[in-house]
Amino acid sequence: MTKKVLFLLHGGTISQLEHQDENGHKYLIPAKDPDLFTAACAGILSRFSGDLEITTEFVTTKDSSNMVPSDWTHLALRIKKAQNEELYDGVVVTHGTDTLAYTAAALALALHGSNPNGSSLRIPVCITGSQKSIYAQATDAYHNLYYAFKTIAHACEEGIADVLVNFDKEVMLGARVIKISEMDYTAFASPNYPNIGQIKQQKLFISKSLVNTKDRFLPTSNDQVNFDDRILSIDLTPGLNPEVIEAVLETDLVKALIIRTYAAGNLPSERKNNLIPIVKLAQTKNIPVFLTSKVAAANASGAEYEPGMKALHAGAIPCFDQTEAVVSVKIAWLIGNNLCKSVADFNEAMRTNYVGELTTASQDEFEQFN
Structure with missing residues (x-):
């Protein structure tokens, strides 16, 4: 046919x-x-x-x-x-x-x-x-x-x-x-x-x-086709000055912050390059902070090393094995269609496999610490 x-x-x-x-x-x-x-x-x-x-x-x-x-x-x-x-x-x-x-x-x-x-x-x-x-x-x-x-x-x-x-x-x-x-x-x-x-x-x-x-197939009358563009994505580099990120967050133009970590979801947590206070500052503004990876094949759980655990305890949201592309688009979609109201909502959404973007098994290591 x-x-x-x-x-x-x-x-x-x-x-x-x-x-x-x-x-x-x-x-x-x-x-x-x-x-x-x-x-x-x-x-x-x-x-x-x-x-x-x-x-x-x-x-x-x-x-x-x-x-x-x-x-x-x-x-x-x-x-x-x-x-x-x-x-x-x-x-x-x-x-x-x-x-x-x-x-x-x-x-x-x-x-x-x-x-x-x-x-x-x-x-x-x-x-x-x-x-x-x-x-x-x-x-x-x-x-x-x-x-x-x-x-x-x-x-x-x-x-x-x-x-x-x-x-x-x-x-x-x-x-x-x-x-x-x-x-x-x-x-x-x-x-x-x-x-x-x-x-x-x-x-x-x-x-x-x-x-x-x-x-x-489940028919729906809802068109969830909107994407927000107020998302800041930053590549983590040695010596990144937290004050630069803080200055942007203070403008209130940013609705979400993505930090592309080196691999496993770790953030610098010592001396003047400590990014943990940035995560905490974002929480006070209801701005979710997401941890993803620059490495193609990675699980950015944040749960493997001390710097990652500090970030998680401060409120950062791990993105596990989701690609950088799908993470940024997924966040834009969640905000654009009002699917998340709080940082806790975003945390749950990033652990939800909507369209095959996330391997559920990759969360196992995170779950034991959460």
């Missing part, structure tokens, strides 16, 4: 054109005419005629480094309409690689919703992009597009209802991906969760046990 698929063009390298300025410098720019990209994709789409009825729609040509939370909201609402009103069986989205992981996380949260026991998503969504423009020599765009549609066709048949990322023959859960390379075709990875599928010898294999399926 032919499946009805919506193909959303959402910018990125894959659709950009080479431009030469007056000084002779060559670089990629967003194409002004989306029809050029549509024409370039025609050969790929024709290979699915008979299996997929594909409707192509332009959303934006912007570079993904210019994506903002309102873009996530707009895209999520478009996909909700495709599912609930237009009755599409699946959606494919092209996206730039710089912020693809953030958009994937945002779509997962906005489309699934806040009930961890069910989901308001009943169709598969597959995001892809490329490291080289579709117009460049030796581009990976054609392969990635082809495999994205192959993935969506398979997911439709299998009743998969999740946000997926397909890149370089690997299929990953949207809430788990991170960008690992600016140059290699293997641009994305899922370090804390198994890849959910892989394409070998033109055959696609997906483990349904690792994804959400449409039998968990």
Whole structure:
């Protein structure tokens, strides 16, 4: 049976054109005419005629480094309409690689919703992009597009209802991906969760046990698609002056503070670089402080070393094995939809696995100290 698929063009390298300025410098720019990209994709789409009825729609040509939370909201609402009103069986989205992981996380949260026991998503969504423009020599765009549609066709048949990322023959859960390379075709990875599928010898294999399926569908009238932008994320570096963070917190512009720790969720706790007072100051302002990790494969529990335990006792919130991308997006989503009212609420939410973003087992070590 032919499946009805919506193909959303959402910018990125894959659709950009080479431009030469007056000084002779060559670089990629967003194409002004989306029809050029549509024409370039025609050969790929024709290979699915008979299996997929594909409707192509332009959303934006912007570079993904210019994506903002309102873009996530707009895209999520478009996909909700495709599912609930237009009755599409699946959606494919092209996206730039710089912020693809953030958009994937945002779509997962906005489309699934806040009930961890069910989901308001009943169709598969597959995001892809490329490291080289579709117009460049030796581009990976054609392969990635082809495999994205192959993935969506398979997911439709299998009743998969999740946000997926397909890149370089690997299929990953949207809430788990991170960008690992600016140059290699293997641009994305899922370090804390198994890849959910892989394409070998033109055959696609997906483990349904690792994804959400449409039998968990729970209809809801609530659109939780908003994302707040008043979040400060700081990279922990040796010698970071706490007064800099304090000055920002005193402005009352910040609704949440994310500290990207070295690995396991430890904070400096000695002498002039002691950040524990910052955590305590934030508590007085009802500003949650989250501990995540710069390391791709990490469990930022904060419970393994004394500096981490001091941070936890001061009120910092561990993010365990959730990626930096999903942590920032999840917090923006929680605030944007008024899902948390207090620091205690945020603490509970960051230990809740809404869309597959968190390995529950990674909390075990933390729980024994909490």
